[in-house]
Amino acid sequence: MSLKYSILGLLQYRDMHGYQIKKTIENQFGHMWTINYGQIYPNLKKLKDEGLVTMIEDANHGEKGPSRKMYSITGKGNQVFLEWLESLPEKNMILRDPFLMRFVFFGFGDKKRSIEIVDDQINLYKAQMKKRRENLERLQHHDIYVRLMAELGVSMNELLLEWLERSRKEIGKSMKDPTASSSRRLWRENGV
Amino acid sequence: MSLKYSILGLLQYRDMHGYQIKKTIENQFGHMWTINYGQIYPNLKKLKDEGLVTMIEDANHGEKGPSRKMYSITGKGNQVFLEWLESLPEKNMILRDPFLMRFVFFGFGDKKRSIEIVDDQINLYKAQMKKRRENLERLQHHDIYVRLMAELGVSMNELLLEWLERSRKEIGKSMKDPTASSSRRLWRENGV
DNA sequence: CCTCTCATGTAAGACGTTACATGATTCA
DNA sequence: TGAATCATGTAACGTCTTACATGAGAGG
Numbered sequence: 001m002s003l004k005y006s007i008l009g010l011l012q013y014r015d016m017h018g019y020q021i022k023k024t025i026e027n028q029f030g031h032m033w034t035i036n037y038g039q040i041y042p043n044l045k046k047l048k049d050e051g052l053v054t055m056i057e058d059a060n061h062g063e064k065g066p067s068r069k070m071y072s073i074t075g076k077g078n079q080v081f082l083e084w085l086e087s088l089p090e091k092n093m094i095l096r097d098p099f100l101m102r103f104v105f106f107g108f109g110d111k112k113r114s115i116e117i118v119d120d121q122i123n124l125y126k127a128q129m130k131k132r133r134e135n136l137e138r139l140q141h142h143d144i145y146v147r148l149m150a151e152l153g154v155s156m157n158e159l160l161l162e163w164l165e166r167s168r169k170e171i172g173k174s175m176k177d178p179t180a181s182s183s184r185r186l187w188r189e190n191g192v
Numbered sequence: 193m194s195l196k197y198s199i200l201g202l203l204q205y206r207d208m209h210g211y212q213i214k215k216t217i218e219n220q221f222g223h224m225w226t227i228n229y230g231q232i233y234p235n236l237k238k239l240k241d242e243g244l245v246t247m248i249e250d251a252n253h254g255e256k257g258p259s260r261k262m263y264s265i266t267g268k269g270n271q272v273f274l275e276w277l278e279s280l281p282e283k284n285m286i287l288r289d290p291f292l293m294r295f296v297f298f299g300f301g302d303k304k305r306s307i308e309i310v311d312d313q314i315n316l317y318k319a320q321m322k323k324r325r326e327n328l329e330r331l332q333h334h335d336i337y338v339r340l341m342a343e344l345g346v347s348m349n350e351l352l353l354e355w356l357e358r359s360r361k362e363i364g365k366s367m368k369d370p371t372a373s374s375s376r377r378l379w380r381e382n383g384v
Numbered sequence: 385c386c387t388c389t390c391a392t393g394t395a396a397g398a399c400g401t402t403a404c405a406t407g408a409t410t411c412a
Numbered sequence: 413t414g415a416a417t418c419a420t421g422t423a424a425c426g427t428c429t430t431a432c433a434t435g436a437g438a439g440g
Contacts, residue, residue: 001427002293009297019391029296032287038429041393068391085301088312089290095224098281100344101194104221105201106337109277120280144366145298148359152292159351167340174336195399211419230401233421260419 003035004043008052008081011073015056018044018069028139028146030153031132044071052077103167111175118168122161129157195227196235200244200273203265207248210236210261220331220338222345223324236263244269295359303367310360314353321349 010021018040025033047053053071073081099121106114136150202213210232217227239245245263265273291313298306328342 002290003427006293006297009300012297012300017391018393032292034284034286036429037391037393038395038431039427045393081297082301085294085297086305086309088309089294091290092316093287093289093291094226095285095287097285098194098283099285100224100341101198102277102281104337104341105198105204105273105277107335108201108204109274113278117278117280124284143299144362145296148355148362149292149296152355155351155355156348159347163340163344163347170336170340209419210421228401229419229421230403230423231399237421 002084003039004047005081005084007040007043007047007071008073008077009085011053011071011077012081015070015072017071027135030150031128031135032149032153032156044069047071047077052080106171111171114171115168118164118171122164122168125157125161125164129154129161132157194276195231196239197273197276199232199235199239199263200265200269201277203245203263203269204273207262207264209263219327222342223320223327224341224345224348236261239263239269244272298363303363306363307360310356310363314356314360317349317353317356321346321353324349 006025007021010016010024016024018037021044022035022037022040025035044053044055048055048071051074053073056070056072057067099117102117132150132153136147136154139147139150198217199213202208202216208216210229213236214227214229214232217225236245236247240247240263243266245265248262248264249259291309294309324342324345328339328346331339331342
């Protein structure tokens with residue numbers, strides 16, 4: 001997996017603790033990824049065992065808030081990171097979306113309900129859009145790679161919103177036009 | 193998970209066997225999803241045990257090729273499917289991409305190598321684009337939902353290609369311009 | 385006072401991938 | 413003759429999610 005390497009990548013910028021790693025991946029990279037502690041902490045432990053990072057208990061932080069464990073990348077970690085960075089990605093993009101999985105089958109359900117669900121998605125992406133635009137503004141003078149990633153996040157969001165609005169209209173149209181829904185049979189006959 | 197429900201959805205169109213279900217999900221829905229037999233067959237078994245589908249050994253197929261097991265949706269399966277279809281999606285879109293995960297860290301590696309890896313992605317999406325456009329053409333008179341999904345697949349592909357080409361140029365620019373790479377420090381100071 | 389954010393972790397279970405086994409047919 | 417496609421399945425392994433436990437500080 002690449003989480004391991006992403007952690008090593010973040011530690012190139014500076015030493016970090018687990019909580020910070022999660023926040024950075026989720027908020028700095030275009031708001032495109034999610035990760036949970038169940039992945040972060042075991043991975044940090046493993047990286048430490050493999051000698052790719054070292055851990056420093058953050059003693060002078062102990063007074064206020066919970067104890068922090070800062071991680072630093074080692075020479076070996078650096079080497080492993082660079083090897084990964086320059087290798088070709090093992091896999092293609094993976095996309096999973098419970099909404100889109102439903103969407104394909106909306107022809108079998110109630111149109112009004114479909115529109116409600118689409119509207120829900122529109123609101124979701126509008127909220128996300130706000131975050132992503134703010135994030136992009138904040139990154140204006142940063143590392144071009146991080147900035148480009150943030151731009152991709154915004155562009156994808158825009159595309160999705162336009163597509164959702166268009167889909168909403170087409171569903172509305174098909175509610176009034178009785179001939180539009182008869183195409184199900186064609187697919188049936190077409191084979192796979 | 194939604195694979196279970198996607199299978200029920202496909203069985204709304206017509207009876208299918210496992211192999212066919214895989215092909216349909218991969219090729220009919222915008223070439224956006226992948227699935228493997230390790231998911232399909234256990235899921236079919238489970239659906240059968242739950243009484244949501246029934247299995248008919250395809251006897252009159254036995255002469256040529258391996259034995260087929262056709263699955264039909266039951267009344268109960270139909271009911272469960274419709275409940276799922278009209279419920280709100282449990283989760284947001286999940287995107288994972290080993291390429292994008294590398295991309296954010298290209299500032300730490302060799303620029304020439306980065307461009308090679310970007311070029312590789314461009315070729316990959318160009319090939320995918322061809323498939324997706326053909327798929328869309330084939331679906332011209334089909335179910336609007338399936339068609340809209342295919343359109344989304346093409347649009348996303350286009351967006352990704354444009355973004356990759358632009359990124360390629362920007363990496364090239366940053367190779368010549370020494371001031372462009374100094375922004376790493378800013379992020380460091382910015383906190384998380 | 386209550387909620388949010390900060391901070392670390394584990395255990396169980398769900399989900400997904402890879403690799404293997406098997407074998408016929410079709411097409412170049 | 414060899415590769416691709418059709419067809420079904422399992423076992424082992426890896427990854428991811430969810431739920432839990434714990435506790436302090438900040439701000440409204």
